[in-house]
Amino acid sequence: MSGAFHDQVVIVTGASGGIGEQIALQLAAQGARLALAARRAEELNRVSRLCVEAGGATIIVPTDVGDAASCQDLVARTVAQYGRVDMLVNNAGLGMWSRAEDVSDLTVFERVMRVNYLGAVYCTLAALPYLRATKGRILCISSLAGRTGVPLRSGYSASKHAMAGFFDSLRIELSGSGVSVTLSDPGFVGTGAQGRNLSATGQPLGHVPIDMAAAMAPAECARQSIAAAAGRKRELVMTARAKIGLWLKLIAPGFVDGMAAKATATGK
Numbered sequence: 001m002s003g004a005f006h007d008q009v010v011i012v013t014g015a016s017g018g019i020g021e022q023i024a025l026q027l028a029a030q031g032a033r034l035a036l037a038a039r040r041a042e043e044l045n046r047v048s049r050l051c052v053e054a055g056g057a058t059i060i061v062p063t064d065v066g067d068a069a070s071c072q073d074l075v076a077r078t079v080a081q082y083g084r085v086d087m088l089v090n091n092a093g094l095g096m097w098s099r100a101e102d103v104s105d106l107t108v109f110e111r112v113m114r115v116n117y118l119g120a121v122y123c124t125l126a127a128l129p130y131l132r133a134t135k136g137r138i139l140c141i142s143s144l145a146g147r148t149g150v151p152l153r154s155g156y157s158a159s160k161h162a163m164a165g166f167f168d169s170l171r172i173e174l175s176g177s178g179v180s181v182t183l184s185d186p187g188f189v190g191t192g193a194q195g196r197n198l199s200a201t202g203q204p205l206g207h208v209p210i211d212m213a214a215a216m217a218p219a220e221c222a223r224q225s226i227a228a229a230a231g232r233k234r235e236l237v238m239t240a241r242a243k244i245g246l247w248l249k250l251i252a253p254g255f256v257d258g259m260a261a262k263a264t265a266t267g268k
């Protein structure tokens, strides 16, 4: 058990499945001491057992990141258990999948913003005094949709743009503090999350709407994100195609709109 996070105290939100579960497992394998947060306690218990088997220590803290008091409680319970916080991973997330003009339940936009944007803000501001004390790290699992618009995902893209704007600003405010802010911008990752995306009616979509054969594996997304945070990188864009796309956006934004439309149609 070795690595940048051996003995480090890390809070992982959205640790009950998907990318967050993989981040927790990989940090556990480095010997990290984890606070696992999400709403589903039984899934947190399952992930906790796997983390302990992998070599980590855990507490589980059932948390709704959309509720500021719940985020404060998450940090307080972490500090009560371990006495410090070395990294906060803002990973909990909720997507949407619908044309904006088809949305009949307008709370979709608010619900997505509350989890993806406000959840990260609430957890970060609660943890920041402790992260300052340890010259710690903030890792945000954002999205390529936080850097460019994506059809069928307007509310989700807006929430990840909000996340990017907040954390790009916070990084400047934290200059000289020793606290690093890393934004990770994955493309499609094979977690099944798209099936949980809110549909036009506000209900989960219930099926994955695109071919995910080309999606990145959650473990690989976690590996790259952890490495970027370990290296205190400001931003991680994971594939050559995505990197080229973000450069092209500066000179040919219409072309990049076409890439985004193709991605939501084909998964590539």
Ligand SMILES: NC(=O)c1ccc[n+]([C@@H]2O[C@H](COP(=O)([O-])OP(=O)(O)OC[C@H]3O[C@@H](n4cnc5c(N)ncnc54)[C@H](OP(=O)(O)O)[C@@H]3O)[C@@H](O)[C@H]2O)c1
Binding pocket: 013, 014, 015, 016, 017, 018, 019, 020, 037, 038, 039, 040, 041, 043, 063, 064, 065, 066, 090, 091, 092, 093, 094, 095, 115, 141, 142, 143, 144, 185, 186, 187, 188, 189, 190, 191, 192, 193, 194, 196
């Ligand atoms: N999968 C992709 O293609 C992809 C691509 C780019 C970025 N991302 C981002 O990566 C992150 C993880 O996505 P994923 O694919 O792993 O999704 P996922 O499999 O659906 O997992 C989402 C996690 O967030 C938690 N969560 C949702 N609402 C929450 C709330 N109100 N409070 C606390 N936890 C909450 C869920 O746990 P509970 O249900 O137990 O609360 C779950 O652990 C998200 O921020 C997502 O936007 C995903």
